[in-house]
Amino acid sequence: MIWMKLTFGGFGRRFVEAIAAGIVLAVTAATVAASLMVVEGARNTLTRAVRQDRPDLVEVKSRFNRALFETPRSGNLPPLTIPVYEPLIDPAELEAAAGDNQVVKRQSLFRNVVTGDSFLNIYIFGIDSDVERDLSGFSLARGRFLEKEDRAATVLDQASARALGVDVGGSFPVRKADGTDQQLTVIGILDKLELRGAPPRTAEAPSLRPASTVVSSGAFVNIQTSEDIFGRDSLTDALVVAKYASETPALVAKLQEAFRLEPGIFVTERYTQYQRKVRDFDLTLALFSAVSIATALLAGSFAANLLHDIYFERRRQYATLIAVGFPPGMGIVPAIIFGLVLGLGAVVTGGLAARALVPRTFAMPSLMADLGPTEPTIDWLVASSLGAIAIAAISVSLGPTIVRLLREPVAANLSEGSP
């Protein structure tokens, strides 16, 4: 009880100043928390952008990045096996241009598959299963995904499987370039598919997302299998993964240089768009950090000044405790506890107020539109910043008192001010 009174009692008219300091600190904390929450939200948006945009990826696509083999829809004529679209990408040339950056090869085919009495359009993708799994999103409903050593095995989406009337363990024939059929055994069924750099959906085919403008269905085989079907190792498209995102522009330049004589091959990147987001993030960070720092400095100084007055008036009391026999460290304990309770109480209140009042999504000013709306987020960084503000305000206000009490003779503090 005595310690409670020593810590929180007897402020008299300074009680109003303590309340004012608490309110100022709470408002400061709320403003800083709100600003930092937007900054954190922007940081999360940027992280999401990195994950989604993959600025380190460069897409190399042929003009029509799908080798289409037409098969007559009726009659008894043999299937035509003419590759309709050229040019295609020479893998050796691509690997030479990519240097030590990783090349992810793809062959994208479109086939008419005979099912009973009719034909069904099916997209067939030859992929490097190990690498592609990290770049695109494959969600298996049944069975397993492709492994490197799988041959004549396929994983296909639920829509295609349903249209073909096959399930895991079943098989269906695909016409090869030499006119023979390749039996593909189904080893897995996908219920979700997010193919990175998916080709545009130009022909009617079973689809997981019928309204989508890009291909959202297909049968995935290892690239060796698709080379067997296609009859060549030329690629329809490929991804090149830069070692570091910052090296992407140089990689793009090298690829463009390599394929400058191939008007049907396009090199595209997302790095520039990503950089705009980074710039927006920097602007957001600068703007809201400036608001946070200015608020913390101005209002924090004001609160610290109010607290300093309180501590100055209590200095003689703390000195009295030391004079009657309390160790110097213990003599200033009430001052430290008072400051911590007031400061941390204020910033917790401010932080909670910010969390309650800040909108769930925050639209960037028009100049920062590239980053899009962010979701203000409170996390350990925001919480630590608020704690730091409280501790800084208390330290600044309490510092002179502690220095005087510990460094100056007790007698000097006993004779200072009024009791």
Added chain:
Amino acid sequence: MNQGFVSVRSVSKTYRSDSSTVGALCEVSLEIEKGEFVRLSGPSGSGKTTLLNLVAALDRPDQGEIFVAGTDVGRLSGSRASKYRAEQVGMVFQSYNLIPQLTALENVLLPMIALGHTNRDRARELLDLVGLTDRSNHNPSQLSGGEQQRVAIARALANDPALLLADEPTGNLDEQSAERVMRLLTSAVRERGSTLLLATHARETAEMADKCLELRGGVAISVRQMSCSDDLRSSR
């Protein structure tokens, strides 16, 4: 050299500020035996409070040594000085220095808390001794100046100190209160066999003191063994 309970040897103290230097004490020496009542007198600014602060280890001398019960109190660290004060020294200040938000009883308990034991019965006994039993739950602001100083005396006696230092304890009191406070102080000291070092302007205290030290401008101009001291000692 024979050393008293309190031995002040050639102590000097100077206060320096940016613009000036003030010599508060200059080569002051004093020997006080255990149980002696020593009166410090002299005009304002003569160094009385400085000498008390140095003996209480509330300040450090620039030169010289101060021994209390064989310990050089001028060289104690902050925490050791606090322990020394809690165990051996009771202080009474002119401006009382009571903690305003604590009751009289709680103020008396403070030195005991500093030593790690809280004896409310003893605190009540001390308040009874100074005639404030019925005021134990009053805050200092609800007490008169004389009553506050009596609480301060009770606080100074809380840990039964061997040395009591009183810095003009009657300076802010009316004649009647001053007389009561002085009576309390002297009787408390006599009964307990404590040593009292009293800084005061009051002439009448000279009759009660065993020894008088007069300071002027920080210099001890006389140390007198009082004639009444033998009578007082014999009455103990």
